[in-house]
Amino acid sequence: MTALTLSTAGAATLRADAVVVGIAKGTGPKGGLVVAPGAEAVDKAFGGKLAGVLETLGASGAEGEATKVPSPSGLKAPVVLAVGLGTAPAKDEAFATEVLRSAAGSAARALTGTKKAAFALPVEAAEDVAAIAEGALLGAYAFTAYQDGGKGAKAPLAEIALIGAKPRDKAHKAAAERAIALAAELNRARDLVNTPPNDLYPESFAAVATAAGKEHGVKVQVLDEKALTKGGYGGILGVGVGSANGPRLVRIGYTHPQAAKTLAFVGKGITYDSGGISLKPAGHNETMKCDMAGAAAVFAAVVTAARLGLKVNVTGWLALAENMPSGTATRPGDVLRMYSGKTVEVLNTDAEGRLVLADALAKASEEKPDAIVDVATLTGAMMMALGSRTFGVMANDDAFRTAVHETAEEAGEQSWPMPLPADLRKGMDSPTADIANMGERMGGGLVAGLFLKEFVGEGITWAHLDIAGPAYNEGAPFGYTPKGGTGSAVRTLVRLAERTADGELG
Numbered sequence: 001m002t003a004l005t006l007s008t009a010g011a012a013t014l015r016a017d018a019v020v021v022g023i024a025k026g027t028g029p030k031g032g033l034v035v036a037p038g039a040e041a042v043d044k045a046f047g048g049k050l051a052g053v054l055e056t057l058g059a060s061g062a063e064g065e066a067t068k069v070p071s072p073s074g075l076k077a078p079v080v081l082a083v084g085l086g087t088a089p090a091k092d093e094a095f096a097t098e099v100l101r102s103a104a105g106s107a108a109r110a111l112t113g114t115k116k117a118a119f120a121l122p123v124e125a126a127e128d129v130a131a132i133a134e135g136a137l138l139g140a141y142a143f144t145a146y147q148d149g150g151k152g153a154k155a156p157l158a159e160i161a162l163i164g165a166k167p168r169d170k171a172h173k174a175a176a177e178r179a180i181a182l183a184a185e186l187n188r189a190r191d192l193v194n195t196p197p198n199d200l201y202p203e204s205f206a207a208v209a210t211a212a213g214k215e216h217g218v219k220v221q222v223l224d225e226k227a228l229t230k231g232g233y234g235g236i237l238g239v240g241v242g243s244a245n246g247p248r249l250v251r252i253g254y255t256h257p258q259a260a261k262t263l264a265f266v267g268k269g270i271t272y273d274s275g276g277i278s279l280k281p282a283g284h285n286e287t288m289k290c291d292m293a294g295a296a297a298v299f300a301a302v303v304t305a306a307r308l309g310l311k312v313n314v315t316g317w318l319a320l321a322e323n324m325p326s327g328t329a330t331r332p333g334d335v336l337r338m339y340s341g342k343t344v345e346v347l348n349t350d351a352e353g354r355l356v357l358a359d360a361l362a363k364a365s366e367e368k369p370d371a372i373v374d375v376a377t378l379t380g381a382m383m384m385a386l387g388s389r390t391f392g393v394m395a396n397d398d399a400f401r402t403a404v405h406e407t408a409e410e411a412g413e414q415s416w417p418m419p420l421p422a423d424l425r426k427g428m429d430s431p432t433a434d435i436a437n438m439g440e441r442m443g444g445g446l447v448a449g450l451f452l453k454e455f456v457g458e459g460i461t462w463a464h465l466d467i468a469g470p471a472y473n474e475g476a477p478f479g480y481t482p483k484g485g486t487g488s489a490v491r492t493l494v495r496l497a498e499r500t501a502d503g504e505l506g
Helices: 038-045 049-055 098-109 126-141 170-194 203-214 225-231 234-240 287-306 354-366 378-385 398-411 423-429 444-453 490-501
Strands: 003-009 016-025 033-034 068-071 079-087 118-119 161-164 217-223 248-254 263-273 313-323 333-336 342-346 370-375 391-395 416-417 461-466
Touching: 016 038, 016 098, 016 248, 033 038, 033 049, 033 098, 038 049, 038 354, 049 068, 049 079, 068 098, 079 098, 098 118, 098 126, 126 170, 161 333, 170 203, 170 287, 203 217, 203 248, 203 263, 203 287, 203 313, 225 234, 234 313, 234 354, 234 444, 248 287, 248 354, 248 423, 263 287, 263 354, 263 490, 287 313, 287 370, 287 398, 287 490, 313 333, 313 354, 333 444, 354 370, 354 391, 354 444, 370 490, 378 391, 391 398, 391 444, 398 461, 398 490, 423 444
Parallel strands: 003 161, 016 079, 016 118, 118 161, 263 313, 263 370, 370 461, 391 416
Antiparallel strands: 016 033, 068 079, 217 248, 248 313, 333 342, 391 461
């Protein structure tokens, strides 16, 4: 992983392969570019004309724009990379942390193949240190496990030195350490999402969780097919029964001796989703290795909480299965008896995520946590509603839904609160079972949320994050977001755990 340090050296004197500075669109009468705070020494080396040089090269200061220019004498780094920060803030105001996070990520991506870079972006508080460190470490990600690294291959930026941060300042040091732990686990979640399904299946995913548990002092329990059958986990078994790779339910638990609250995170872990007997058409199944992104996010969040030593108990439930068609697969019309005792008529085997989550939610509820949050790439309907960069938030408590939404925004993740209209519940009535796994087509994302709500224990606060849109980026990289697995929801879950530990929630 990319190394990160806080440096007391100046931007002009630090030995590095490149120095990163910020530029912004001016708000004065003449407009033009302005050099952002932190880059004063670099601007001085250009005789105070860095903005003019960059304008000549076509730089506009737009967010995410990256422009390289050779360094003049007076700078130890041979290259200056100017990254756009958008419109300059008003006087006495600072750049938003998400702007800094995204800019740092864009810079790190632009410096692929570089050994060391000095980041001289605006730093006024520990929050800025955290944002720049996170963005740079997340932007320096690459998934190369299946590439030979032959001629022309470039490794991610190897070392980041943050200038302007104070290594001896406790808040700055803590912000950097948090960013390192968070980025390491979020990038591990990305790796899991990007791993081909012939190598990542329920048993191998469980093995990764077990190894991480041993490394970070987190207790891991794995239920295999035999244990699932004995326990009556009809939802997980019903989805996994068609595959040669059997399902698993993994409990990963972090506890703190001074914790006053307990959170349970539940993740959908369909390591490959063919749709089952309700087979997906060509063009809709090529990226279905990403259908375990919810479980990856939960796994990463629990391990991050452990690495940070948060004063909160966090339990993760990974509902792992592979949804395949075969002679043993669940058929449309079959009825499953779930772990909770409820029966579900399966009308569509491609609505499988809610089935494995239902069992995991019921099991998690038995431990009476203060709140449950499930994370899932659940519905295409949510993508239709919110696009590819925003996840939906549903809950059985309006105040908690608002808290989760605000926490996501604070963490730098786009989300939107969604309702759970009671009138949509009737569409899931079944003449054969207690409930069907499908309802009205319109509002399908909300219907899925209502289905999950049925399996949450009475009196337990619960929220559901549908990350179908942002979990996997099929487009070009942007900011600190790569192509492929993104690690969606990890930062939200970690921040939720931090706020709970600090007594801000519940």
